[in-house]
Structures are given as structure tokens and as C-alpha cells.
Amino acid sequence: MTSDIKTALLTGGNGNLGRLVGDQLLERGVQVIKFDIPGTEPANTHPNETIVIGDMRNSQTLAGLLQDYQPDTIYHLASLLSGSSAADHQAAWDINATGSFQLLQLSLEHKVNRFFFAxxxxxxxxxxxxxxxxxxxQWPENIYGATKVAVERLGVFFxxxxxxxxxxxxxxxxxxxxxxxxxxTAFPSHAFRAAMNGESFVFPVNAQAGMSTIFLEDVISSIIDYTSAPKQQLTNHxxxxxxxxxxxxxxIDEILKRYPDxxxxxxxxxxxxxLFDNWPNVVIDKSAREDWGWQPKYDFADSAERMFDWIAEGE
Ligand SMILES: NC(=O)c1ccc[n+]([C@@H]2O[C@H](COP(=O)([O-])OP(=O)(O)OC[C@H]3O[C@@H](n4cnc5c(N)ncnc54)[C@H](O)[C@@H]3O)[C@@H](O)[C@H]2O)c1
Structure with missing residues (x-):
């Protein structure tokens, strides 16, 4: 599937998604370069992976990365997330928007084939x-969303x-x-861990609050399947x-089934x-299903089971 991806640069490569996308690519024989900030270095590395430490805000570092490794594909996952973006608007713009702009420009200069953006x-x-x-x-009401829309528009322009x-x-x-x-929005995941550790948990929203959701393993396979799909099949940006x-x-109900106390x-x-009141409970994803065969494997019961196993295994 990924035969045309030989060398992939993963920004935010030591993060939640980056590590697992990297593992999938390594399994497929891709050379993986993971770029992330100091303090994120993994304990062990695969022979086909290289860890580069730096900051998205340093354009010289980014230029050196593309010059040294000449990736054909970029998985741009580095980002301040919603909470940290709200806490520091300047850093959110510099990392998420300006850093992405630099990386997109360098991608053109270095003739990168494919650029995936989360x-x-x-x-x-x-x-x-x-x-x-x-x-x-798309009219986001927070800085995190605004930086994401900015990069979406910029990438489509390029x-x-x-x-x-x-x-x-x-x-x-x-x-x-x-x-x-x-x-x-990460509190449902943290509630699982609290229950397993025998700790109590305070939910920041009421019991009825809900939204459209996806399990991590489906996120990873969606990224791999989508970036492997032939370009001519893709009708949407x-x-x-x-x-x-x-x-x-x-x-709560799923946790109580296993941890009644x-x-x-x-x-x-x-x-x-x-956010929970305003965001959709259901998102129409018809084009993804039709164009490149998106099909989630996990419903919530399966997600919960896999979460408990994963946490119990010590991840
Ligand atoms: N997990 C989710 O719920 C979710 C949902 C929607 C979108 N996303 C997007 O997916 C991507 C990956 O998210 P994640 O869940 O792996 O989050 P994460 O925080 O685990 O990963 C982001 C990575 O970016 C790195 N990073 C932050 N600032 C940087 C900088 N200045 N220079 C270089 N690296 C920097 C972090 O160290 C981290 O490893 C992000 O772009 C995020 O916005 C995630």
C-alpha cells in the first residue's frame, strides 16, 4: 500500500499519534524521521528510524531537516493542542501556523511528494x-481551530x-x-485510567454531554490508508x-461494568x-468512505475493551 512512500518525516513524531503512525510506517519498510521537542526522546529506536530534536519555530532547523533527509512524504503532526493554544496564543500561532507555513514552503523547495496535515x-x-x-x-471559535483552518487553506493554496x-x-x-x-476533550480517556488506578474522577461536563468520537487505532489506520490512497481517487482536499x-x-456506564466501585x-x-454542547454528535464522513474506503473498526464497547487492555499492559 505505501510502496511509493520511502522516506517519511513525522513532525511531532514522538507524540500520541506520531509514535504509532511511525510504527506502522516502519513495519512497511519506510525510513522514518521523527522530529519533536527536547524531552520527548523515546527510550528505544528502530534501526530504520532517526530522531531529530528541535522546534517548529526555528526555520533553519526545518530547512536542515529537509536538506539532510529529503523526505518524499511529510506527516505534519506537531502542534500545540487546544488547551496549550488557549493558554498561549502567540506560541500557538508561531508553532501551528507560522511553523506550518515554513514547512509547506520548504516542501515545495525540496519537491516533497505528499504532505499530510492533522x-x-x-x-x-x-x-x-x-x-x-x-x-x-469552518468558523472556529478558538485559536487552536483558527490555526488549523489557516494551515488547511494554505496547504490547498500550495x-x-x-x-x-x-x-x-x-x-x-x-x-x-x-x-x-x-x-x-481528553477527559474520557483520563477517566478510564483513573478507574483502573482506583482513583476517583471529576468530569468537567455533565452526564449528557457528548460528541463525535473515534478510537486511536482507527485514527492511525485512517492516516495510513488515506496517505496510501492513489491521488486520483481523492475528490476532496x-x-x-x-x-x-x-x-x-x-x-461512566462502561467503567462501572468493570469497576463497580x-x-x-x-x-x-x-x-x-x-464545546460539547456545540460540537456535532455525528459527522458525515461519506466522502472518506467512498473515496478511500474509510471504515472504523471500533465502536465504543470495543474501544473501551482495548483501552483497558492497553493501560493494563502498561502501554
Ligand atoms: N488526539 C486528538 O484528540 C486529536 C484530535 C484532532 C487533531 N489532532 C491533531 O493530531 C496531531 C497529533 O496530535 P497528538 O494527539 O499526537 O498530540 P501530541 O501532543 O501527543 O503530539 C503533538 C506533538 O507535537 C510536538 N510539538 C509541540 N510543539 C512543538 C514544537 N514547537 N516543535 C516541534 N514539535 C512540537 C509535541 O511535543 C508532541 O509530541 C496534532 O496536530 C493535533 O492537533 C489530534
Missing amino acids: STNASYGGKVEDPLPESAE KQTHGLDFRVLRFPLVISPFAPTTAV AYNLHAYHLTTQMV FQYSFDVNNTVQS
């Missing part, structure tokens, strides 16, 4: 239609003017044993994905609650 449902804003149609306009094979997936809430604490609608109550309470954070 976007998000946070690129939509306000009270959106539910189910969310594929034609919905695609149309320079032929860069720019590809975008917009992810909903991701259930993951590695969920970063800096993502405001960007694709929305959806696996299932998840509510806080469903998380799980203690929990609610301390509603209005910002997070309003």
Missing part, C-alpha cells in the same frame, strides 16, 4: 449543524498553485490511552471522520461544556 473538528465553531454536513463552513499533494483529515474526539492532558457518538454517561463527580467547566 486537523480537527475544532476547526468548526459555534453551534454547528448536527449531523455535521461535509459542506459545513496544492492548487504548485501541485503539492496536500491531504487533510479532521479528527473528532480521540479515545486514547496516551491522551495528552493538554487536549480539553480534506476529509471528516466519524466512528460513534459518545456521551459522558456512556463512559468507581467514584466520580461533576464539576462543570463552562468552556468545555459549551
